[in-house]
């Protein structure tokens with residue numbers, strides 16, 4: 001254990017994660033949280049007097065080259081399969097590289113962290129010199145911002161997502177009213193431009209919604225509402241694998257798919273960044289009681 005910072009309001013420690021990875025552990029008067037340096041991945045955030053907000057698999061593989069299942073994987077510089085390169089790997093490489101902690105601060109309101117990944121020729125599909133800065137503010141609310149800085153001489157284009165796994169009582173008890181009648185593409189049926197209203201969030205569901213406004217995950221079982229406020233985000237992706245697919249996923253523990261809903265703040269259409277410029281997208285998350 002290494003102590004990163006401490007004052008009257010809270011403490012930041014660095015600890016091991018699995019056999020070879022490292023995580024930051026925050027204990028603050030406003031919340032408890034954990035962030036893996038591998039993937040720059042938020043693993044947990046529990047605001048004071050609330051239950052844990054994110055789902056994390058009990059059978060996650062904490063080893064290099066694997067993606068951690070749960071929390072908020074960072075999908076970047078592409079979302080889903082690479083558009084032109086079969087076998088390039090799902091969701092890019094940001095979730096499979098080690099990020100550096102470049103700054104931290106403990107205030108009365110929460111813990112502020114800045115994590116950075118910087119590289120060039122990281123992947124055959126991503127030769128560009130780029131710097132990605134993730135800013136997190138962990139308090140009674142949760143703020144996450146990803147800034148992509150183009151340090152290459154070329155204009156770059158990327159897609160991506162903040163692939164949040166939200167802990168729920170059961171997808172059967174969940175509604176997401178702001179998605180009602182919003183046009184979506186269904187990745188499972190490959191049908192585009194559909195529209196409907198979901199009665200619940202039971203999988204299999206894999207939808208890209210064309211909507212950039214705030215969301216609410218209403219959980220009747222946990223009697224809470226998770227509020228999501230996006231910024232510079234074009235889509236919401238709703239994903240739950242359902243029982244059959246989850247049973248074949250080694251890193252989802254038995255019955256795990258009945259404990260979460262993924263609602264991902266995403267840009268599934270490419271964003272361009274000119275040489276020397278940067279683009280930021282993000283989300284703010286808060287929790288209220290239903291009653």
Ligand SMILES: O=P(O)(O)OC[C@H]1O[C@@H](O)[C@H](O)[C@@H](O)[C@@H]1O
Pocket residue numbers: 067080090091163187206207237239264
């Ligand atoms: O197993 P992965 O690579 O983490 O992806 C999980 C899911 O992530 C979602 O964002 C995609 O829409 C799904 O198609 C995909 O199955």
